[in-house]
Amino acid sequence: MPRAVREQQMLDAAVQIFGQRGYMAASMDEIAELAGVSKPLVYLYLNSKEGLFTACIRREATALTEAVRAGVRTDLPVDRQLWDGLQAFFAHTAEHPDAWSVLHLQARTHGEPFAAEVAAMRTEIVSFVTRLVAIAAREAHRDPDLAEREVAGFAEALVGAAESLATWANATEGVTARQAASTLMNVTWSGLGSLMRGHHWVPPAGED
Template identity: 65%
Template structure:
């Protein structure tokens, strides 16, 4: 039932997806849908919570613990892109429908995003501790947090690009992850060695 609801909400939008549509897609009667969830609002909220938890679990589960910093980041990004590619309706529900439908759904997505950002912050902070040439050259906490926000935002944008169908032979999950690693890691790698960029004087 939740699979059918995610598909309907993602493809038709919250306003246009009816409980009749969802019951038909699920192959059950509309009274049965209402038996499990009292309203369309509750059904939508249940879908958002499930998809958010699934995405967070996919990212966390993909990271290769104990691997070098770049490998950990690569594996986490690969897990993110693989999940969004396998569950395009779930990604559309989270990144488009729930965000635009307002509170409390946008709040659920914001909480999911904050959890992923916190996790990426931990990965970058661990890499910074290992890669800094000396304790004095380690990145400040605010810089690490900013980089994590930038990386997550870039990943979200790439997931939209990879899944929008505009490219005839769209990138695979690993190709999307490699694109972001090529964009981000060269800069991160320099920062971890204490070699930051600054504007020319």
């Protein structure tokens, strides 16, 4: 069997074990057995448990960002682009729950360099969302300062909400990717629409 194919089998097994058991509890013996290879071969290909986990993070982060980008047609109106991007995100995380567990739960809680790998993926997605929000603001022809003052924070909040909602949807029976995307789209588009119309919520007078 070609090395590249066998390595993907190892990564498939590792994502399943890491996603379901957690990084600390996962054993190389389990991963090797599930992949149908010897433990020394796993070490030969991927050097260490840390190296294997890093390879899993990189592969799954790339797959998620590619799925989101592939789901969006840039020739469509911006609300449709955002909707399609959300659907692609929730569909991918629903179809690959172990991979999402690795990215969102495991990698973030075991320090560097794992957290840095996930942060790079998140930065790419936030940049993508920022662009969509900025386009929507420009198309509204209102508040030229909106892109600098509001868009970056709006995009961060949207991505954070999507991450939390994906984890909740995967753990909640009966919640589909489309339902999760619809929930977040309704909240997002209502808020973004208000911003573009110049309707800003402000704290009550006299409060810091």
